[in-house]
Amino acid sequence: MKKSFYFSLLIFLFLKHQAQFQAVLTEGDFIPASTKMSIDEKNTKHKDAPHVYFDNTRNLWHATWTQFDSYKSKRKEDLSVVYYARSIEGKTWTSPKQLNSTFGDCSDDDNTLKGPMPSVGSGGEIYVTWIGPKGLMFQCSRDSGTTWLKEEKIINPVKGGWASKVDEIKTNGLPFITCDNSNGEFKGRVYITWSDEKNGEKNKDVFLVYSDDSGEHWTEPILVSYRPNHKEQFMPSIKVDSLTGYVYILYFDKQNFYSGKETDLTLALSKNGGLKFDYFKINEHPFLFNANFHEIIDNNGIRVRWVQAVESNRFDLYEVLVNDSSIGHYYLSEESKEMEIERSFKFADKITLDFTVKQNAFITAVITKPLEPGFEKLVVKEKRVFEGKNSMSIDMKLNGLKKGNYVLTLYYNSRNTFVWINEE
Template sequence: MKKLVLSSLIGLCGLSLSAQNVLIGEGSLLRGRGYCEPSISINPRNPDNIVAGAVLDAVFYSTDGGESWIADTMVSSFGVWGDPVLITDTAGHHYYLHLSDPTGENWSSEEILDRIVIQKSTDGGQSWSNGTFTGMAHPKDQDKHWAIVDTSTNAIYITWTQFDDYGSENPEDESNILFSKSLDGGETWSEAIQVNTIPGNCLDNDSTTEGAVPAVGPDGTIYVSWGNRGNLYFSKSTDAGESWTEDKVIAQQPGGWDIDVPGVQRANGMPVTICDRKGRLYVNWVDDREGNYDVWVMHSDDGGENWTDPIRVNDDTGSADQFFTWMCVDPVTNILYAVFYDRRGLEGNHTHVYQARSTDQGESWTNIRITEESFRTNPLVFFGDYNHISAYGGRVRPIWTRIQGLKMGVWTSLWEESRYEGEKD
């Protein structure tokens, strides 16, 4: 497929911010589906090199820090069926993880979702391997994966949800959290093992085990949390994922993770787990404990044994909804960043994107609107399940989905921490 160069810079008028909005790519809703569920990763070896992905099979790369992007289509013999996840290892090699569709027949085939596929790029995202895979357990279905690189060892860890039968109403069918790892740059993967002890159902709702995002501490401990039955569960492994602690409820999630945002076809408040370079562990999520949807975070300094009370990330305390949160930590500066949709000061389904930052390990947060104009969500359009954000050395690149007319695309902003600090001064 011919590659396209896409670049669109829009200044944030009236805001003293060092950020510009950049259109990464968009698709026509008249052709069935625009781009959504974006993921983004900054190359630690070369921060000017950034890769991104979007549903169903879009991939983009930039060599100028995100000012312009080259678009292509992912191809694999295992099929490409969405849920893109982009990570980069310590060698600067990129990985694009996604769901499978080996027959190309989508939902008409029993083989869809039969594994988690991992494709690798060693040239900055210009070309990709056919891929390897993990979690092959047909006829069970594999979904909702995420991954992390242990920067001390370059090991790659993946967690995801396995459904006995996706969508099944049979109470005997379960959903569970699985784990797999690669110690050789994604060439081979360990046999998947189950993390959780309390299963969920297969209905893809509040009572399904979902939201497993792994994190790694400075000592190599692997952490993960997920939502199930109105609670946030947590487990950890101190032996590189060979065994896991028994499920532990670390917080209630009022309203569950399957949330109902007006004007959005489907939304969720699934947790995101991260660990900073000092070993502080964080879980970030959305719930309606105060009567509307807010973004929350809590942290632990003892490996998840004890947790703080939830701290609100959005500084709007009114009735406006905030949703689709993601959080990351800059491994160089240790500054925390979150990105989320925000409807403060707006009417109806109009929506902005906000970025929050914390320089005191999550104790307090500054909120910054990073979109120039609001947009309206459309309840008839599949809007995806997540946005994402990546940071390295003061360079921050959130990524989000936006509907504009009959097009839906993914965007980023050019946030440089040094310029932001300069403007503050």
Template sequence: MVAPEENNGDVVLMFDSIYEVIIHESSVNRPCEPSISICPDNTDHIVAGSVLNNVYISDDGGKTWISDKMKSAYGVYGDPVVRYVNGHRILYTHLSDPAGKPYNSIEFLDRIVVQASDDNGRTWNDGSSPLADMSKDHDKPWVATRPGTKLVLMSWTEFDKYASEESGDVSKILFSASADEGTTWSEAITISEFSGDCLDNDKTTEGAYPAIGVDGTYYVVWGYDSKLYLDISKDSGKIWLDNDKVVADQIGGWAIDIPGIGRCNGMPSIKCDHSANKYRGNLYISWSDQRNGLNDTDVWLISSSDKGLTWTTPVRVNTDGTGKHQFFSAMDVDQSTGYIYFVFYDRRDYSDNRTDVYLAYSLDGGKTFENKKISQYSFLPEPSLFFGDYNDISASNGKIRPIWTHQDKTKLSVRTAIIDIKK
């Protein structure tokens, strides 16, 4: 158990006792790349997912879980993104493998699939997809919803051919929207000004993350060639900026070397504050990079109070000293309060590769931060195991549920922490 916590600024934030919950553990078909979403209409309902096709359901706020496997005629091949839309419907977005022959069929990665459930994850439809070029490879989707509406945005990377070294093969950022809770989708369009390579590295356009502003403006942020790019549409996705906006340098690029981790990225995320507090309308972009050195990975945040026109200088989210790694960060905004929450791996207490999980949060619009260790046990990663590309966090009505991958020798587990603001 973890003691209650006080916070930054002029507000004291107290938590009930925090404790860790193992959702799924296995040394076979190891789960990773977890995503999670709390139902805003009833925070007892939480749905999560992990690689390749795992879905997890909780009806008691994350204390206990039921595990199942997603199925679709289009195949279910990882990169899950789980999000509630309009307060009740849950969407499970993933990669495709219609032929059941990963990396060995022309159909592999031919679309992004979005499956929907209206009973909190117990049953699912077969899925829908934006119309796109099915001869290309479609990868790394992220999804955004707008509170109280049926609107869903999705952005992802289209590769001419994944992992191709041919100079003529490129990567682009694609976008699509749904006005009916993910039932149908607009035709996918390219929104990135620059094309990247197909090597799934710093010079690949990747990590596209969407958000919806309080006035309905669409935003998408991604990483490419050591910079973070932002595109904006004010007419429901029909017209986007002629020149993508560079909002921050990502020193060293989004592909980061972390000792003990086979591969790691610092891809960005973007959120908008839709709450009624004084920071309503603020946009937040967070990422991690190594601007302070190869042995010092940090989590960063910038914010905009003028609908993305201007952005603050980067503020460091992790509050430790220098020379340690903080990585695989994720961010969410509790739309009932406007409080910003982060989860990330952290090595501040060790001289080796032992790794903890930390929560960070800000109550003052991203000006100051508190950090709190939330994992009960550290772990020592083994670089030969695929550890995934991301973690996730969901916050709603004072309930915060981070989700992450934990490693124990050859065994991986997906875990959450029960974090509730004390009433």
């Protein structure tokens, strides 16, 4: 499904320098479009990235946002602060409550507190995550927002911070949080996902942590998006299906492109609480990354929405319903369906690859090292191959590649296939 709209009609309106501002609904049960989300404050300081969760069971609205003393200020005395407010009917709100004890600056960069997002547990618990100079942060209320932890918890550091660039476009790795409110095996589990540069500045990856005790303890970060060609995966969002307990993580994915500014949108699906994922390419055609919007919603089934820039002033809005009957269409199945090739080769000065492709293609071959994201060697550029059987030789010696373990990635037709080159 695709809809077009213009830049002037963005997803939500945020009045930066006025006391009243509108918040974007990020999670919770479906809310009638006629409902107005506005929070009034006595001060007119800059309010950034407000998010709202609607708890349909208790008819409560939970909003979080960052407040800047002076937006973009570099003065040490100007601070960024995380606030929370609650409403019963979405019209009048409680006085904002500060959730952080550790402050950030106002530069709107890595040392700024950014992206506070709420989620609600089945017992009315409120979980909030954000990111700042100390890393991934967490706050919790067990009485629907009346009282909170004395101070926020630090889950783990975030290498490279939350502010980053992809294709010279400013982007971020801000966290998303969700809770399993199903009656499944992992009921009550709290999940947080984000992306960072732990594995390299040009190798952003998507990570996941979860807690089974309302945030008291967290797992070590789980790498969701590993691919041995070390391309970037970034800007994730997350949702747990309220009926099945399945975990869905959606993110931008450049694994299929050796160069250029194109990207895909990958949906990672876990049916066992985040321990194992299957992967689905949701978009039919590659598109240029342009700080695009995407989201997962749980409304009569899981739906994925995203925006693609078509022209300088026009965007396309796409929506996909994800269920057992539709998801197979998007499954990132074994590349053998498009290319048949041995998946492992022994290192030699010259390696010959015999393979079969389903359709004509131009193939680019690149060698990387599994544990060195910064290492990349282009060995074949846009070699034309035809439907059927083909052969390609890689001269390791001529390319200055010493005996060792490598990954050879073949890029073709907006996809990739990789094989292992083993030292022994």
